Amino acid sequence: MDLKVGNSYNGFTLKEERTVKEVAAVAYIFEHDKTKAKLIKLSSKDDNKVFAIGFRTPPNNSTGVAHILEHSVLCGSRKFNTKEPFVELIKGSLNTFLNALTYPDKTIYPIASRNEKDFFNLMDVYLDAVLYPNIYKQEEIFMQEGWNYKLETKEDELKYNGVVYSEMKGAYSSPDGSIYRYIPNVTLPDTQYANDSGGDPECIPDLTYDEFLDFHKKYYHPSNSYIYLYGNGDLEKELKFINDNYLKDFDYRKVDSQILEQKSFTELHEAEFTYGIAKDEDEKEKTYLNLNFLVDKATNTELSYAMEILTHMLLKTSGAPLKKALLDKGIAKAVSGEFDSSIQQTMLSIIAKNSDPDKKDEFKSTIYEVLNELATKGIDKEAIEASVNKVEFTLREADYYGFPKGLVYYTNILESYLYGGDPLAHLQYDAVLDKIKSEMFNGYFENIIKEHLLNNDHVSLITMKPNKGLVEEKEAVLKEKLNKIKQSFKDEELNNIIEKGKRLLERQNTPDSKEQLASIPKLSLEDINPKGETIPTEVRNIEDTKVIYHEFNTNKIVYSNLYFNSKVIAKEKVSYLRLLGDVLGKIDTERYDYVKLSNIVNINIGEVSYLPVAYNDYAKGEEFKAFFAVKFKSLLSNTDKALEIISEILNHTKFSDVKRLKQVVDEVKSRTETMIMQSGHMVAYRRLLSYMSARGLYDEKLYGLSYYKFICELSNKLSENPEAVVKELEEIVSKLFLSDNLLISFAGESEDYETFKNDINKFKLTLKKGKGEENKYDFEVTPLNEGLLTQAEVNYVGKGGMFSRDKYNGSLNVLDTILSYDYLWNNVRVKGGAYGVFSLFRRDGSGAFLSYRDPNVEKTLGVYDNIPAYLDEFKAEREDIIRYIIGTIRKVDHPYSNDDKLNVGDANYLSGITDEMIQKEREEIIATDENAIKQLKVLMQDILDENYICAIGNENKIKSEGNFKQLVRVKE
Structure with a gap:
């Protein structure tokens, strides 16, 4: 398409054309003729096409109206009149990205896909959602996604419920999250940034339905929009679609979305x-x-x-x-x-x-x-x-x-x-x-x-x-507030709340009709490539060291992992492997103090990390491989220097600097506490896996609550007996970093590999000779079934179990899609008010169900337990199954960065997952039918019968609910 500045194309006038060599793209900057909507296209060779529409949405209070609206517009629209087109798209699209994001001053709706048909489908749904949402016709959307009074009978206790309400209670439960919400409030007090666009849980129930609608009317207009296109798509076709289907029907409107500027302080x-x-x-x-x-x-x-x-x-x-x-x-x-x-x-x-x-x-x-x-x-x-x-x-x-x-570039543009x-x-x-x-x-x-x-x-x-007991105090205040609110209501008002709740429940329980579902644009199985993409992998040798080689273009950046067999370390000491990874590069070495070391690393290495990793060995049943990995990326020209620095760190770190070691350990402790509060679902998941298998227990000792407990003890030990800690680390290094204990992986082109060979040979000469004696990691697995107690106001609820590995097949991935975005989504998120919920079935025979920022515990466990009954009654038209299959292939075909390709390729090789196994799983996914899903009922029952449960969250809630064998206080 030959474009000329000043000309109009399909309703858009080209204002400027500019080459942006930094992102290998040509930028076309347009303004829509009728509405003055802004549109930018970054035209590039990238087949992962991106579309986004964003609006400037500065909030005037902390009711979370911008955030609630972001959720709500995706719950049905003029053309796509289902309860949740967003979820239907996740279930049945080949998208590589699909989400909506609320910022302090803007709300954006981005999508991405490598399939052109899918790309236009996604654009259509998102444009209709933001410009013609069903929120004006159905107050229940606001109640579900924002907040509502929960009251089934007049005798019940009045409560608040709602997806965003639960999400933000979780966000405010984390002190790290809270401090970042207070910063703009104090630093920009005279601007809209003083308000929380996400919503303060104490303020969210102040938002009325009318105010919610007014916010949409004011800001969600094309004249206030920033539209974006990226990739190798047909620009003329894209402009025509956006104009002819949407923008041509709007006129220019002056939208006051000004963001106030903060006047400078004259004092602190x-x-x-x-x-x-x-x-x-x-x-x-x-x-x-x-x-x-x-x-x-x-x-x-x-x-x-x-x-x-x-x-x-x-x-x-x-x-x-x-x-x-x-x-x-x-x-x-x-x-x-x-x-x-x-x-x-x-x-x-x-x-x-x-x-x-x-x-x-x-x-x-x-x-x-x-x-x-x-x-x-x-x-x-x-x-x-x-x-x-x-x-x-x-x-x-x-x-x-x-x-x-492409999405990163859009956020940079804004x-x-x-x-x-x-x-x-x-x-x-x-x-x-x-x-x-x-x-x-x-x-x-x-x-x-x-x-x-x-x-x-x-x-x-x-x-x-x-503040000791603040959470309990806030709970009591909220309970008293709601009690007073209830007492202030007349019978007529209580009846109205109960009726509204019934209408909401009816909407949630009523499945979309065939006609409604038919409105969602679909792909067909013919749109799926029957052959999956594979990561090129071959085994080579550099002298006597095995190399996992992945040949693809990395633009002269070397991506490499150095794996040292960590089973040379006794199983009782494995937590020290994670500690080693946390301290390497942060402590003095013989040649450099840690300040200078940090500088030379950043000058010569793009990124380097040290961490223990494990891979199931599918050829050997329950066994797994364990390594200590040094993962790095650098410019090819710097690889020699990068490996020289890594050698210095591995061979000559001075662990005897106890003061510095203690500093690093205390930082790790603080960082781990933050992770526990912000990613409680992963803490619960790792704990569940530790009940199931030796590999699960190993990982939990390295990355779960056990490691946090280990770090807490270690911090004290460094004050009382630091020599013992130093000795442990020195002994591990002496056994681990041996030349015959090394396996290498590399990603790059052939000529880059030749350069890398010379550099890695020099590196190998710096390692001590030897291999070390391998230990048996036969960890004793115990189903603890724990309730993990925190001061969070929400919960993360998990249940799972093991199934026979030989029953793993591609249909399980389809079931994952069905459960995560249908049964579990509807019952735990939509009806239960949790922010998220999902299922996981792994090739190693582990299965789990997990919720995220969930107000419930027992109720959610009950939903999990009902999965076999759901499957017993499961019915789906062939076109529904096809949609689930396509949504599953979306996850399988997610585009990888070069770094991802290296790590996934390594994991497949080390686990014994062949291209043939991957292709077989793909074919099983594509061949899935209703009967295949129903047959998984027995397997689900097997998982649930194991009855492994773990929940982390609100202390009072967990103590009063759930059949936990043990209650564990998370923080010391």
Whole structure:
């Protein structure tokens, strides 16, 4: 399509065309003729096409209206009149991404697919959803997704329920999540950012249905939209579809979505908040301290990138000066920092965790002391170079939390475009980075510290203290509030609430009609490639060392994993393997102190991690392989230096620096506590697997609650008997890092492999000779069936069991789709109010059902137990089964990054999963029919009969519900 600036194409006038070499794309910037909607197409060779429509949605309160609306518009629309088109698409689309996201000032609806037909189907559903939702016809959508009064009879206790209500109760249960919600409230008090667009659970029930509708009427108009297209799709066809089916029917409207600008403070603003801990929990070292600097407008692109680099320099490496000073002084056990460029006025936030209130002044003064010293004496040049290199490497990879690259680019565009700036400013970073590099050793970052931090009066200081019994107190207050509300209602009002609840339940229980389901666009089995994609894998040798080689283009970046057989370590010591992974690279070595080490790593290595991994050995039944993996990626030209640094870390780390070792352990403890609160479903899942198999128990000792308990004990041990810990680590290193104990994997092209061979041979010469004696990992498995007690206001509920491995087949994957997005979704999420729920069936014979941010325990376990009865009654038309099959293939065919390809290819090889096995599973998926699903009833019953249960969450709820053999307090 030959385009000319100034011409109109299918209702859109081309305003600008620009080549963006950084992302290998040509950008076409359009404005819609009738509505003035903004549209950008990044045209590239990428077949993973992305579409998104976003709206500027600044909230005026903390009722979560933007968030509730994000959920609700996907619950049926004009053309797609099912209860949840979003879920139907997940069940029956080949999408590679499908979601909706609420930010503090915008709401976006992105989709991605590699299949053109599917791509247009998804666009159609999403555009209809945001512009013509069913929310105006069905108040029950608002009640289900937002909040409602739960009351079945007049005698019942009045309660709140709702998906977003439960989700945000979970979000506010995490102190880490809470501190980030308080930061804009204190730092930007006169703007919409002072409100929580996600919703404060205490405020969500203040939102009325009319206010909810008014928010949509105001903001969800094409004139307030930012539309985005990415990939190798046909631009003319895409523009025509968007205009002819949607935008042509709207006229221009002036939408007041202005985001207020915060006037600068003239003095420090302070605030204090609390969060809940158990009544018998120690308050010592549980306080969060936080200092924030408002920096500048997001449209100042150069400063945004410079601040991103400076934040990395100051706070994100092991030897980062601000982090180091706060830890060395004992002000906190963990320090983190973020530069937020996703809001109109950018902000640097510094957070110290596991501190005490009386250290607040020292926290603040230490930050200013360090900044003053850096500004006057200068920043270490290696530290500057390291951070510049690290940020640039991350930018060029554009690998962000599983988002497709095209979506990453859209969020980058909005960081300027939403605030009236150049939409491509955050994508065309070469010139900015070149300028920064040319000035970086000439006082560039020192001047930024002076101007934007030291001479900045717009600063806020937040203290968030633990409060014993706060959760119980809030529960009591809420209970009393609802009791008073109920007492204030007349009989007529109570009857109305009960009737509304019945109508909601009726809507939830009434299946979509055939006609309604037929409105959802579908693919056919012919749209599926019958042959699955495989990761090229062959076994080679570099001298006497086996290499798992994956040949594909990596653009001169080396991706490699170095596997050391970790079964040379006694099974009683396996938690030390995870500890080793947590401390390597963060402690002095013989040649470098840990500050310098961190810098040379970031200068020469794109990314490196050290961690224990395990793979089921399907050729040997219950056995599994265990390795300690060194995973790294670097520019091909830097591989020799990268391996030299890794060798220094593996062979010459000085564990005897007990003070530093203790710092690292305390940081790990703090990080693990955060993980437990934010990912309780994974804690419950790993605990369930530990009841089932030796491999499950092994993984749990490394990545589950057991490791947290181990770290807590170890922290004390380092104070009482540090020599014993040092000795354990030294012994493990002496047994582990041996040349004959090494297996290598590599991803790249043939000519890159030849270079890598020479570099790896030099590396091998630095390892001690030997192989070590392998231990038998015959862990004794015990079904503990635990209730794990926390101060969260929600729960994560799991149940599972084992089934015979020979019964595993592709139809189980289809059942997973059916359960996760039909039976479990409807009963645990829609009716139960949990934020999420899913099932998992693995090739090793483990099966599990898990809920996420769930207000219930027993009720959810009852839903799991009813799965066999559901399957007994299961009926599905052939077209429904086809939809489930397509939704399952979507998961199987998810596009991989180069890093993913390496790791998945390795896992398949090490587990003995062949291309033939993968193809057979695909064929079983495609051949699945109603009978195959019904036959899985027996297998589901076998899993549930094992009766392994584990839930983590609200202490009072778990104590009063669930048949748990043991109750375990999570925090010490």
